[in-house]
Amino acid sequence: MQLFARKPISAMLPEGEGALRRTLGAGDLVMLSIGAVIGAGIFASLGTAAAGELAPDGSVVRYGAGPALVFSFLLLGGVCGLAALCYAELASMIPTAGSAYGYSYATLGELLAWIIGWALILEYAVGNVAVAIAWSGYFTSLLGGFGLHIPDWLTHGYWQVAKSGDPAVHGLLASAPRLLGIPVLVNIPAFLIVAGITWILCLGARESTTVNNWMVGVKLAVLAVFVVVGSMHIDTANYTPFAPNGWRGIHQGAAIVFFAYIGFDAISTAAEETRNPQRNLPLGIMAGLGVCTLIYIVVGIVATGIVPYAQLKSADPLARALTLAGLDTASMIVSAGALVSMSAVLLVFQYGQPRIFYAMARDGLLPRWAAKVHPTYKVPHVTTIVTGVFVAFGALVSDDAATYDLTNIGTLAAFMLVCVGVLVLRVREPDRPRPFKVPFIWLVATGGFAACLYVMTGLPYSAWVLFGVWMTIGLVCYASYGYHHSVLRTGRPVDAPPLEGGH
Numbered sequence: 001m002q003l004f005a006r007k008p009i010s011a012m013l014p015e016g017e018g019a020l021r022r023t024l025g026a027g028d029l030v031m032l033s034i035g036a037v038i039g040a041g042i043f044a045s046l047g048t049a050a051a052g053e054l055a056p057d058g059s060v061v062r063y064g065a066g067p068a069l070v071f072s073f074l075l076l077g078g079v080c081g082l083a084a085l086c087y088a089e090l091a092s093m094i095p096t097a098g099s100a101y102g103y104s105y106a107t108l109g110e111l112l113a114w115i116i117g118w119a120l121i122l123e124y125a126v127g128n129v130a131v132a133i134a135w136s137g138y139f140t141s142l143l144g145g146f147g148l149h150i151p152d153w154l155t156h157g158y159w160q161v162a163k164s165g166d167p168a169v170h171g172l173l174a175s176a177p178r179l180l181g182i183p184v185l186v187n188i189p190a191f192l193i194v195a196g197i198t199w200i201l202c203l204g205a206r207e208s209t210t211v212n213n214w215m216v217g218v219k220l221a222v223l224a225v226f227v228v229v230g231s232m233h234i235d236t237a238n239y240t241p242f243a244p245n246g247w248r249g250i251h252q253g254a255a256i257v258f259f260a261y262i263g264f265d266a267i268s269t270a271a272e273e274t275r276n277p278q279r280n281l282p283l284g285i286m287a288g289l290g291v292c293t294l295i296y297i298v299v300g301i302v303a304t305g306i307v308p309y310a311q312l313k314s315a316d317p318l319a320r321a322l323t324l325a326g327l328d329t330a331s332m333i334v335s336a337g338a339l340v341s342m343s344a345v346l347l348v349f350q351y352g353q354p355r356i357f358y359a360m361a362r363d364g365l366l367p368r369w370a371a372k373v374h375p376t377y378k379v380p381h382v383t384t385i386v387t388g389v390f391v392a393f394g395a396l397v398s399d400d401a402a403t404y405d406l407t408n409i410g411t412l413a414a415f416m417l418v419c420v421g422v423l424v425l426r427v428r429e430p431d432r433p434r435p436f437k438v439p440f441i442w443l444v445a446t447g448g449f450a451a452c453l454y455v456m457t458g459l460p461y462s463a464w465v466l467f468g469v470w471m472t473i474g475l476v477c478y479a480s481y482g483y484h485h486s487v488l489r490t491g492r493p494v495d496a497p498p499l500e501g502g503h
Contacts, residue, residue, distance in 0.1 A: 035216045048064070076293075086421070095274065128345075145331070145335065153177060226299065230321065267348075350387060357370045363486065
């Protein structure tokens with residue numbers, strides 16, 4: 001039963017020189033939420049969700065929602081709203097950097113906390129691989145508008161090419177230069193943007209959120225341009241058939257575009273850097289999700305009205321829709337804005353993952369070096385750099401579709417455990433003060449759990465297999481290290497690691 005020992009909530013907030021600096025307000029959190037949520041999901045995966053996905057042999061992998069994509073967004077808004085309420089209650093009670101990992105530790109025990117922390121790597125680190133690849137797609141598209149061209153073998157990762165159903169892309173396997181007989185296919189733009197974002201994050205939370213706030217302003221302006229210009233060129237004939245694949249298409253489209261909603265929970269990782277977290281965290285989570293859902297619905301209506309939904313299947317669907325409508329200038333503006341938008345997503349996700357590692361290392365489940373905080377910038381700089389290296393090299397060679405699926409299933413698993421956790425804590429500690437309290441808790445928590453599980457069933461079988469492999473690797477890591485070094489389980493207090501000097 002030691003595997004399910006719970007960490008007392010009172011012991012979850014570190015104090016002293018190792019603690020992170022509280023500099024963020026409610027407005028910063030809402031902007032972080034918008035920065036994380038509105039990005040690759042709406043600028044990249046929208047096309048696949050509307051048109052569906054084909055295998056290289058032409059068979060259907062997943063059915064698209066067509067213009068009924070708006071119902072996919074509504075479905076996900078409801079699902080994420082239930083999970084967001086549960087997040088808000090736990091975040092106000094347990095304002096720690098560990099997010100769902102910390103909440104699970106306090107409610108469900110160490111083993112499940114480890115499992116959810118391991119799953120969160122799929123949301124933040126693996127998710128950022130997909131975002132970086134999408135960023136590269138928009139970047140090369142924008143350069144093409146200026147007559148500039150980077151060789152294709154430098155903008156496509158090996159697995160992205162090998163798994164593509166596009167004959168032109170798949171053909172790169174034969175035409176790419178070779179090293180020791182192996183095709184050289186690397187995504188250099190994706191690698192470089194991750195390296196740049198990692199450098200910014202090492203400068204500090206205040207500096208990072210300032211950059212994010214600026215980028216959020218740009219992305220909202222660009223989406224406004226898309227909606228205003230696009231709405232003037234809507235052909236209502238494109239809305240027919242409205243739901244070409246019925247509910248199956250809406251369901252599977254939702255599973256694909258769920259990636260668009262990932263990120264509202266990322267701000268909970270900023271809890272230890274937030275002023276008055278009991279008030280500001282619930283406000284930031286709920287307000288950010290509401291704003292983003294509204295934006296998605298409007299953009300989805302316009303995008304599927306400009307061109308037939310099948311033509312949206314591309315790495316840059318919004319820009320492509322405008323190009324096909326003959327709006328080349330607006331297309332270039334959207335492409336440029338998408339680069340800024342997805343840079344913000346990269347920043348927020350890269351912000352969140354190191355803090356998960358930081359919280360797990362504080363509990364002894366990861367090596368001590370992962371809990372190091374920079375003495376000047378007060379950020380977990382070591383894990384920030386490690387995460388940056390992992391994401392950069394992943395983006396160099398990976399396939400974006402596979403990373404979308406892994407990210408989605410890992411995040412949905414985290415949401416499910418948060419819904420369970422808030423209910424368990426209501427039963428175990430009913431009298432504990434709750435600055436934010438979920439109404440109709442049994443309905444919300446059980447409904448959120450079931451809704452997340454339902455969305456997961458829309459993911460392909462391959463995603464479940466990869467998720468099982470990932471979880472198996474995680475359990476091996478826990479058994480070989482975390483189990484033997486857990487501060488809570490062993491009862492051996494571990495002082496905070498010494499701070500490092502220099503930059």
